[in-house]
Amino acid sequence: MTETTLDWMALANRKPKGKRPSYFADPQNEELYSILLSLVGEVSVMRQRLDTVERLLEAKGSISRADIEAYVPAGDAAAERSDMIREYILRVMRGPMQAIQAMTESAPPIDTVVDELINS
Amino acid sequence: MSKSSGVHVPPYRAVTKHDMFPSATLDEAARFDFITHMNKFLASSLGAGNKIAYEARVLPAFRKEHGRDPKDRFEIRHAMNRDPFHQLWSASKRNTMEMRQQNGRAIALRQLDELDARANALNAGKATLQLDPTVEVPRYQSAVDIHCMPGCYHGEERPGDVSAGANYDSGLFATTAGALGGLSDGGGQAVVQWLRANYPNWKPRRVLDIGCTIGHNVVPLALAYPEAEFIAIDTAAASLRYGHARAQALGAMNITFIQHNGEDLSRWGDGCFDWVQTTMFLHELSGKALPQIIREGFRVLAPHGLMLHVEQPQYTLDMPLYEQFIRDWDAFNNNEPFWSAMHGMDLKQQMVSAGFAPEELFVAAVKAVADRTIFPEAATDETEDHGRAAAWHAYGAWKGGEPK
């Protein structure tokens, strides 16, 4: 495929018009979080590529880059991959997921437990 | 592989390609896969935390401070926006939207020469595409880039291109996790199914679709009623160019795409359409444009003609305030500035003011049928991703009563 003369890599990043809401107390965290989430996404992309290579190698023994690029997961492979990504997201999102559980747990600070155990 | 979770999301590679569809590389498709899963995760697993945060601490703190419950969805929003869990959830959702746009734009822009060439080949000299450079982009379309899509529906990277439509088309399957079908036309398909079930003998001759964008939902209507003449209007030339080429590629030759503003339909006489349709359109207007468009739609509608507006459900008095608040997220975080006001409107009242008699009105629940080529056997995840669910309300009316 021929690529355009546009600097599409840079243009892909264009900001949508309209003031962006701020989510965190410190504005720099907005950018740091955006980098972090993109990185989380890119690791997932790499895992899919690896999964593709593994499946193709298993099926064919030797493969070309064109084989990898053309690969379409179907049937069990599609379902397994769906599980793989879901599991991956749940794993990297451990912190916020545990925060949900923490909201419904009324646990005292650990110091309190430490003090309590000394005397019991 | 261990036992599956049962919440299967179709791979991006399952999307239906047509001659205008931008091709995605392995990594670009994988990026969309991640985004699809992230949206699911944010709607279900992590999304559940919002209600918990609300009940466990935000509401108690509000009651303590004000001595009463929140009186509307806006008070809930202000209180929730201070909650650290909700902040992280919202930031994650906003970022996922931004990542979707970045990926779609990279895909569309990198192959723009070829996409433009294909569109030109399909569009050149066709009377079914009528662009009018004097049509202005309404303020409610230009104030912000709607759903954070850089350039909105009308933006161009260079004059005359199809980048906006191509980006929009490439990503919808990912944002909706395939729930709208391979061609992301589930809304239109659902309307066809509803009409076939309820009015099997109805044969519209002329149909007007207002705010068609790239024709996702008018194409299935046109294919279902091949004898009818469809007029699809939109103010955004960039979307129409792509949409017309796409419709031609899909064999919907009976749609004429016209760049035109729905607020003034004076080029069409009274009563000249049997059906006036909008799909996911009214929520992107303004307080004055919405009634004006419905009034104009009523005027051009023939006796016993059908007006149908397909939207996400309106907020009603019996809808809990918390649910209204969470359904409102897109308004404030995904550049949908009329979403909140529109969903709070009494659409029936709007239709009555436009000229319909109250007894002519109806609301039908229309739901996308899961596309079995995408979801072979598995039940689809039922958690609702608010604002993107594949189930709608059709707010409709037959002018002067149903056809005999």
Ligand SMILES: C[S@@+](CC[C@H](N)C(=O)[O-])C[C@H]1O[C@@H](n2cnc3c(N)ncnc32)[C@H](O)[C@@H]1O
């Ligand atoms: C959310 S999209 C509609 C989606 C589309 N109906 C579909 O089924 O895929 C809103 C569209 O309405 C167009 N629009 C907004 N105001 C308009 C107006 N006054 N007249 C005609 N089109 C308008 C926008 O350019 C945009 O393409």
